[in-house]
Amino acid sequence: MYDSFTAQLAGLDLTGFSVQPAPFNETDFPAEEASEQTLSAVWSDLFALFADTALEADAEDIAWGFVNLFHRTATRKSAQVDRASDEIRALLSAADGSEVHSSNLEEQVERAQASEASMLAFEHMREVAAMLYREETGASWKPMTGSRVAHGKNLTSAVIDARDFLKVRSERRRAALTPEGTAVVFAGGRASFATTDEATSYANNIWATLDRVREQVPDMLLVHGGDGKGADRLAAAWAERHEVQQLTFGLDRRLGARAGFKRNEQMLAMAPRYVIAFPGNGVTERLVIEAKARRITVVDRRGSLGTKPGAG
Structure with a gap:
């Protein structure tokens, strides 16, 4: 079976074939208003189910977990941006002016932009769910470990130069982690x-x-x-x-x-x-x-x- 599969691969013409991330477009993400309406509706239906039942005492734990779904996803997306940023730095340090290198760098920047846009979308959903949690329980939602960081709403879709992307990423992270007042x-x-x-x-x-x-x-x-x-x-x-x-x-x-x-x-x-x-x-x-x-x-x-x- 293995030899047969290998032979089939060898017979394929893969010239010029490459696997690339889907083109990044910020309009592909759910509109904030739509996210807010949908989450509010889901929240209302879910917790109406628990009211006046034996599960009502567990509603707060379920509510916390509901918010945490979006928090964990946003955290994973943030880690993806970090990894992509590391790749960008490595490519910049090895710049040789070739077309292949430039293409790889542009692809990595686009990958980082898409991950960051996803992170911001999930952070917004988390903040909406956290507001619903607060209204339901009267308490501020916070994760079991770490911080609940919001990086803002401005996407970096207009960023083309890799150095600019890294600079914006660094400034946004610093602003998110450094409260003022x-x-x-x-x-x-x-x-x-x-x-x-x-x-x-x-x-x-x-x-x-x-x-x-x-x-x-x-x-x-x-x-x-x-x-x-x-x-x-x-x-x-x-x-x-x-x-x-x-x-x-x-x-x-x-x-x-x-x-x-x-x-x-x-x-x-x-x-x-x-x-x-x-x-x-x-x-x-x-x-x-x-x-x-x-x-x-x-x-x-x-x-x-x-x-x-x-x-x-």
């Missing part, structure tokens, strides 16, 4: 409440406080610990609703009991305009003390249900 540190722990009304009052106090601080700091960059529960979660949801950039400092578990205090140092190193403090543990208390020692204005809401201490 005036730092405001937010801190608070996890809390339990006797009634739903108390929990609602606490959440409303967090959002109202952030609203007032943002009036003073329009270019706010919200800095927090990124906890998926408690005060951080409510602050993250507020930031996403108001399109405020966020920077999270996770705990370095290798530091043991010192992890929280090390995070305090990192957040205060941002030279924040304000530190907003809601009820927490001893790490939050130390953050307030150190902020005051540095003459950073503290918005203290460590009283009952997130009010000013001593109020009422």
Whole structure:
């Protein structure tokens, strides 16, 4: 069988035959409005299915996974762009002026452009799904590991020169990973409440406080610990609703009991305009003390249900 197949291949005339990526055209991608409408419809139908059933308690996990589908695909596309960019650099370094080399370089740039356009399309779908997740759960969606990076909407379809492509790619990545604005540190722990009304009052106090601080700091960059529960979660949801950039400092578990205090140092190193403090543990208390020692204005809401201490 093997010999027969080899003989068949040998008999084929493959002169001039090559395998190339499909021609890249940015209009081949779904329109953003169409993506938004379709995802909203799918989301509505899917989660209406769970309502008032035994599966309703699992709806949030399913919702998270729905967003993660687009996030993982966008991440894979980003890796493809990285690999194509490496190929472009290698081809540039080996430039010999030949027609074959120029053709290979143009093909690789086109491949990179197509991968990047796909990445941007899936990132947009992820952001739409993340908005639906927030509306459904009241929480900001974030991946299990890594960051949720958005590279913007502008495609590089007009880029022809390989060096220009690499430059645009580098600048876009740097912009996506470097948030800008005036730092405001937010801190608070996890809390339990006797009634739903108390929990609602606490959440409303967090959002109202952030609203007032943002009036003073329009270019706010919200800095927090990124906890998926408690005060951080409510602050993250507020930031996403108001399109405020966020920077999270996770705990370095290798530091043991010192992890929280090390995070305090990192957040205060941002030279924040304000530190907003809601009820927490001893790490939050130390953050307030150190902020005051540095003459950073503290918005203290460590009283009952997130009010000013001593109020009422």
